Amino acid sequence: METVKYNRxxxxxxxxxxxxxxxxxxxxxxxRKISKQIKEIVEMGVQCCLVVGxxxxxxxxNGENMDRTTADYMGxxxxxxxxxxxxxxxESIGVQTRVxxxxxxxxxxxxxxxxxxxxxxxxxxxxxxAAGTGNPYFSTDTTAALxxxxxxxxxxxxxxxxxxxxxxxxxxxxxAKKFEELTYLDVLEKGLQVMDSTATSLCMDNEIPIMVFxxxxxxxxxxxxxxKITGTLVxx
Numbered sequence: 001m002e003t004v005k006y007n008r009x010x011x012x013x014x015x016x017x018x019x020x021x022x023x024x025x026x027x028x029x030x031x032r033k034i035s036k037q038i039k040e041i042v043e044m045g046v047q048c049c050l051v052v053g054x055x056x057x058x059x060x061x062n063g064e065n066m067d068r069t070t071a072d073y074m075g076x077x078x079x080x081x082x083x084x085x086x087x088x089x090x091e092s093i094g095v096q097t098r099v100x101x102x103x104x105x106x107x108x109x110x111x112x113x114x115x116x117x118x119x120x121x122x123x124x125x126x127x128x129x130a131a132g133t134g135n136p137y138f139s140t141d142t143t144a145a146l147x148x149x150x151x152x153x154x155x156x157x158x159x160x161x162x163x164x165x166x167x168x169x170x171x172x173x174x175x176a177k178k179f180e181e182l183t184y185l186d187v188l189e190k191g192l193q194v195m196d197s198t199a200t201s202l203c204m205d206n207e208i209p210i211m212v213f214x215x216x217x218x219x220x221x222x223x224x225x226x227x228k229i230t231g232t233l234v235x236x
Contacts, residue, residue: 005227008047008121010148010156011038012141015056017159017215018082024056026082031089033218038126039095041225047121049151050128051144052086054078072136076103079140083130084108096125102134102143114150121151141199149206156203156210157224158195163214164232165194182234194234203234210234 013034020027042048057078060071083099090097098120099109110116112129120127132143148156162170163178167190170176179192184204187194194200194212203210213224213231223229 002044002226004041004044004046004225006046006154006225008151008153009041009049009225010144010151010153011048011050011221012144012156012158013050013052013215014160015053015078015082016161018052018085019056026056026085028085028089030218031085032093034215034221035086035089035093035095037218037221038090039093040222042095042124042126044225046225047124048126049117049121049147049153050083050086050126051140051147052079052082052128052130053140054082057081069136072132072138076131076134079132080105080109080130083128086128090126096123097128098125099128099130101131102129103131105131112147117147118151127151139196139199141195142202145195145199145202145206145208148208149202153208156208157221158210158212159215159221160212161215163216163230165192165212165234167192179232180230182232183236184234187234194232200234204236207236 018026020030054075058074060075087097087099100112101109102112104111117127129147132140144156165179166176168176184200187200211224211231211233213220213229220229
C-alpha cells in the first residue's frame with residue numbers, strides 16, 4: 001500500500017475548475033472525476049476537507065457599480081451551490097460528506113462548528129466549507145487558510161489551472177520560469193499570484209505549507225497527497 005505524506009489536508013478548488021471547458025456553471029463529469037480521486041485518498045486514510053470558489057457562477061467584479069458587500073454575499077451563495085454539487089457527486093459514489101456553511105442555512109447544510117468538523121474528519125467523512133468566512137471583503141483563499149488553521153490541516157493543496165507558480169504567466173510567455181519552492185515572504189514580496197496576501201500571511205503565521213499544482217489531470221490530487229507531484233511548495 002502506498003504511503004501518504006499528509007494525513008489531514010485542505011483541498012482548495014477554484015470554481016473555474018468545476019466549470020471545465022464550458023467556462024461557466026458546473027461540468028458534472030469534472031466533478032465526478034474529482035470525487036473519484038477524493039474517494040481514493042479517503043480510502044487510504046487521509047482526512048480531507050475542501051473549500052471551493054464560486055467564480056464559475058458569480059464574480060463580484062461582473063456587477064459593475066454594484067455595492068461590494070452585496071456582490072461578495074452573492075459570491076458566498078455561489079460557493080454554496082458548488083459545495084452542494086460536490087457533496088452530491090461524492091455521496092453518489094459512496095463517500096460520506098458534510099457541507100458546513102459560514103452563513104446559517106440549516107435546511108441544506110450544517111453551520112460551521114470547528115469541533116463538529118474535526119469529528120467528521122476523524123470518522124472518515126469529507127467536509128466541504130462553504131459561504132467563505134461569512135464576511136465580505138475576504139476571498140475563498142482566505143477561507144481555505146483560516147479553516148486549515150482551525151482544523152489543524154497538515155497542508156493546503158491548491159489546485160490551479162497551471163502546474164505551479166511562475167514568475168510570469170506561462171500561458172502568455174514561453175520563457176516563464178517555474179519555482180519549485182518559495183517562502184511565504186517570497187510570495188508576498190514578489191507579488192506572486194499564489195493566494196491573496198491575507199491568506200498567505202495567515203499561512204505564514206500558522207506555518208501551514210501550500211502545495212500549488214495543476215488540476216489538468218484529476219489524479220494529481222492523489223499524487224499531491226503522496227508527495228509525488230511536481231508543483232510549487234510554499235513554506236517557511
